[in-house]
Amino acid sequence: MVISTLDWVIIAGFLILFAFIGIYVSKQAGKDSKAFFLSDRNMPWWLLGVSMVATTFAADTPNFVAGVIREDGVFGNWIWWSFLLTGMLTVFFYAKLWRKSGITTDLEFYELRYSGKSAAFLRGFRAIYLGVFFNIVIMANVCLAAIKIGHVMFGLSSWEVLLIASPIVVIYSAFGGLKGVLLTDFVQFIIAMVGSIWATVYILDMPEIGGLDKLLSTPSVAAKTAMLPDFSNPEVLIPLLIVPLAVQWWSVWYPGAEPGGGGYIAQRMLAAKDEKHATWATLFFNFAHYALRPWPWIIIGLASIVIYPNIESLQAAFPDLNPAFVKNDLSYPAMLTFLPAGLLGIVITSLIAAFMSTISTHLNWGSSYMVNDFYARFVRPNASDKEQVAIGRISTVAMMVLAALLSLVLEEARVGFDLLLSIGAGTGLLFILRWFWSRINPYSEIAAMVISFLIALFFFINNKMQEPIVEMKGYWQLVVGVVITTIGWIIVTLITKPSDENTLNSFNALIFGKESKFKGFGMKILGFFSGVVGVYCALFSIGNFIYGKTGLAIGLLVVTLLCGALIIKSFKQPK
Numbered sequence: 382m383v384i385s386t387l388d389w390v391i392i393a394g395f396l397i398l399f400a401f402i403g404i405y406v407s408k409q410a411g412k413d414s415k416a417f418f419l420s421d422r423n424m425p426w427w428l429l430g431v432s433m434v435a436t437t438f439a440a441d442t443p444n445f446v447a448g449v450i451r452e453d454g455v456f457g458n459w460i461w462w463s464f465l466l467t468g469m470l471t472v473f474f475y476a477k478l479w480r481k482s483g484i485t486t487d488l489e490f491y492e493l494r495y496s497g498k499s500a501a502f503l504r505g506f507r508a509i510y511l512g513v514f515f516n517i518v519i520m521a522n523v524c525l526a527a528i529k530i531g532h533v534m535f536g537l538s539s540w541e542v543l544l545i546a547s548p549i550v551v552i553y554s555a556f557g558g559l560k561g562v563l564l565t566d567f568v569q570f571i572i573a574m575v576g577s578i579w580a581t582v583y584i585l586d587m588p589e590i591g592g593l594d595k596l597l598s599t600p601s602v603a604a605k606t607a608m609l610p611d612f613s614n615p616e617v618l619i620p621l622l623i624v625p626l627a628v629q630w631w632s633v634w635y636p637g638a639e640p641g642g643g644g645y646i647a648q649r650m651l652a653a654k655d656e657k658h659a660t661w662a663t664l665f666f667n668f669a670h671y672a673l674r675p676w677p678w679i680i681i682g683l684a685s686i687v688i689y690p691n692i693e694s695l696q697a698a699f700p701d702l703n704p705a706f707v708k709n710d711l712s713y714p715a716m717l718t719f720l721p722a723g724l725l726g727i728v729i730t731s732l733i734a735a736f737m738s739t740i741s742t743h744l745n746w747g748s749s750y751m752v753n754d755f756y757a758r759f760v761r762p763n764a765s766d767k768e769q770v771a772i773g774r775i776s777t778v779a780m781m782v783l784a785a786l787l788s789l790v791l792e793e794a795r796v797g798f799d800l801l802l803s804i805g806a807g808t809g810l811l812f813i814l815r816w817f818w819s820r821i822n823p824y825s826e827i828a829a830m831v832i833s834f835l836i837a838l839f840f841f842i843n844n845k846m847q848e849p850i851v852e853m854k855g856y857w858q859l860v861v862g863v864v865i866t867t868i869g870w871i872i873v874t875l876i877t878k879p880s881d882e883n884t885l886n887s888f889n890a891l892i893f894g895k896e897s898k899f900k901g902f903g904m905k906i907l908g909f910f911s912g913v914v915g916v917y918c919a920l921f922s923i924g925n926f927i928y929g930k931t932g933l934a935i936g937l938l939v940v941t942l943l944c945g946a947l948i949i950k951s952f953k954q955p956k
Contacts, residue, residue, distance in 0.1 A: 384535070388726030395572065395730045396549050399737060402568075403553020403561040414757070414769040417558035418485060418749040419652040426658040428563050429649040430665030432742070435566035436645060437637045437670055438573050439739035441526030441710075443732075446675060447682035448710035454605040455679055455924075456621060462920070463625030464638035468667035469912040470631075470813070471642040472660060473905045473951070478816060479642055479650045480659040481892050487647035488754040491823065494815065494888050496881035499823035505759050510830070511644070512750030515804075517784045519636055520743050524788030527736050530714040532702055543785045546736060551781050554741040555774040559652060562741045569734030576731025577677040579724055584684050584716055593680075597928060601690060602683050608924055620856035631813065632863040634805030641812040645746040664912065664948070672919035676927060678713070685712035688719075740781070748776040803837040806859050807866020817898050819885050824877045829870035836862040908951030915944025 415421060449457040484490060488511075491504040524543060531542030553561045590596050597603060610617045636644050646663065653659035689695045689712055696707045698715060720728055752773045757764050764772070808829045815821045840858045843849045853861070879885070889898070922937035 384725065384729075385722035387723050388729065391723070391726035392730050392733065395568075395734070398568065399565050399734075400549050400552050402564050403555075403557035406558070406561045406564065407556035414752060414766055414773070415485065416560075417770050417773055418745065418753065419648070420558065420560040420563065422652055423654050424560075424563060424649075424652045424658070425654060426661035426665065428567060429653055429658070429662035430669070431570050432563045432566040432738075433637075433646060433649055433662065433666035434669045434674065435570035435573065435735075435738040436742040437666075437739070438570065438674065438735050439523045439526065441522050442735065443577065443678040443681070443713045444526050444529065444710035446678040447685060447713040447716075448708060450605055450679060450682035451686060451709040451712060453617075453621060454607060454610075455683075456607050456610045456617075458675065458679075459610075459622050459625050460629075461638075462671060462917075463630045464635065465667060465671045465916055466626070466630040466913055467638045467640050467809075468663070468670070469909050469916075470640065471646065472663045472667060472912060473908040475642045475816070476650050476660040476663045477656040478892050479647050480653055480656040482651075483891075484651065485753045486651075486749050487643045488750055491826075493891070494880070494884070495823045496884035497823070499827070500880070501758075503823045503826055504754050506827075507830075508750040508754035508758075512747040512754070513780065513783075515636065516743050516747040516750075517780060517787055520740055520780070520784035521787035523736060523739050523743075524785055526710075527732075528788060529702075529706055529711055530717075530732055532706070533699060533711065533714040533718060536701075539789055543788070546733065547740075547781055547785060550737040550740045551744070551778055554744040555777045558770075558773075559648070559745055562738075562745050563652075565741065566738045569738040572727070572734045573731040573738075574674070576728040576734075577681075580717060580720060580728045581677040581680050583720060583724060584681055587684075587719060589688060590684050593927070594929070596680075596684055596687065599687055602686050605683060605686065606928065608921055620854070624856045624860060628860055628863055630809075632807055632809040632867065633859075634808045634812065639812060640809035641816065643812065645742050648746055648749065660952070667912070668916055668919070672916050672923065675920070676923055679924075680927070681713060681716050685716050689715060740784075744777045744780055747780050748773040751776040803840060803859060803862060804834055806837065806862035807833045807864070807870070810867055811870055816892070820874050820879045822874065822877055822880050825870050825874040828873040829866055832869040833862060833866040836865060904951045908948050911944040911947035911951065915941045915948065918944065 446458065449460070479487070482490065482493060484493060488504050488507050491507070492500050494500075495503070524546075527546050528539045528542045531537040531546070532539075535542075537545070553565055557564075584590060585593050585596065597606060610621050612618055630638075631640055634640065634643075637646060639646065642650065642663075646666075649662060650659040653662055689698065692707060692709070695711050695715060696702075696704060699707065699711070702711075714732075717725070717728055717732075752769050756772050757769055761768065808826075811821065811825060811829050815825075840851075840853075840862070843851055844855075893900075918937040918940040922934045922941060925931075925934035925937065
């Protein structure tokens with residue numbers, strides 16, 4: 382591919398802008414750890430919401446969606462669309478609770494809710510387990526996508542891509558803190574959406590595609606367009622719809638879709654001006670993430686079936702690429718090679734922006750765990766604010782290096798997705814109930830974490846064996862992991878003592894005040910179901926407009942608007 386001077390100017394201009402933002406806010410961000418990790422808790426809902434969306438628009442996300450479509454069809458996206466239920470649960474039940482807590486990271490919750498040395502151990506261990514292990518696996522998947530894009534579009538080696546892509550994001554993450562991340566996320570989200578929509582329009586106009594109508598009428602494409610699976614085929618229905626909607630959404634911990642909120646979503650809520658801003662930020666995120674953003678990727682994924690009908694055609698198009706990298710998720714960057722000068726520069730910048738927005742958030746979030754929940758809590762409790770910021774910056778660089786190294790041994794985005802799902806299987810219900818069920822204690826969480834990890838490790842090794850010990854499909858492995866882990870942590874909860882009564886009373890007073898924990902549950906449930914139905918109807922309305930089914934699309938749009946009115950009503954419940 383030939384990159385024109387105009388393309389390079391566009392790319393360089395935005396990279397300079399991102400670096401400038403980080404350096405510009407570095408003085409304010411570096412004054413103390415609160416400013417570095419929470420931007421002084423004065424961020425508006427719209428900036429936080431856009432940042433959440435930008436973060437979940439990683440460089441590997443379009444690749445992942447395109448790969449899912451080529452393998453399973455549009456309805457294959459239910460494996461992540463199902464997490465909307467998790468997101469709406471956070472909006473209506475947990476966003477205000479997180480903001481009320483006043484903590485710096487969601488791991489600080491452990492010593493707010495639980496008591497004793499076990500609570501301290503859990504906080505410190507999770508800081509390493511999530512902030513380092515999980516975080517690096519996620520970032521490695523994002524780096525893998527960047528490697529594939531870099532090779533396909535620039536002919537760069539893996540090392541060259543990583544050495545080019547990493548420094549700028551490390552600069553503004555390490556210097557600008559969360560505020561630098563939020564501001565760059567805002568710019569990056571706009572670029573990413575403009576780039577993906579514009580690229581979609583251009584690709585549809587290619588002679589090989591012949592427009593949207595011709596694309597959708599192509600037999601191989603038409604077979605992939607259904608938004609719901611065939612209900613008469615259990616081999617498709619169970620793994621792609623029933624398991625995600627009946628089991629996965631409430632039982633699995635996954636970054637960005639944690640049951641009860643957590644991770645960088647909790648960080649954004651904790652950085653909000655107040656509880657109202659935390660709630661609206663999370664609501665906007667779920668609407669934009671699930672309803673507005675996927676369709677450009679879906680259309681390009683469908684178009685790739687025409688240009689590259691199988692893996693062999695992808696390999697033939699890129700003969701110099703390591704065959705291990707030639708999977709269905711390569712189809713998205715492969716389609717972008719057809720873009721003209723100017724537009725190519727914008728799209729490349731949008732992919733760089735997508736890479737940076739996700740990596741920067743995970744770097745800041747992971748370093749917040751390392752500083753607040755490990756270093757300042759256990760290593761140097763008397764560390765000054767300046768020292769904490771310095772450690773945060775050092776850990777930012779270190780995690781980027783480790784993620785880059787791990788990315789060199791991964792092969793496909795979906796592999797990482799499935800691995801993370803299996804490791805977190807069965808822990809989700811605990812995170813939902815721990816705010817309300819007083820018997821849950823640190824040993825409950827330790828048991829859930831250990832059991833789910835051991836089961837995931839067993840199946841991971843089992844699946845790599847030439848003669849597996851257990852012959853079981855992936856979705857049943859997930860269900861087994863959920864059942865065993867859930868039963869295990871509930872038993873541990875019932876046979877161990879709850880946390881100290883004074884700790885529980887202090888927690889309840891801070892979070893719920895003098896009111897009942899369950900006050901306003903009816904309106905919250907109304908908001909939850911309205912949010913779920915409204916966003917799914919918006920998603921399908923857009924899809925049906927694209928498919929030319931205008932009547933159905935308008936009907937779904939009306940339902941979306943009615944659901945929006947019910948959501949507003951639910952927010953106006955008596956204080």
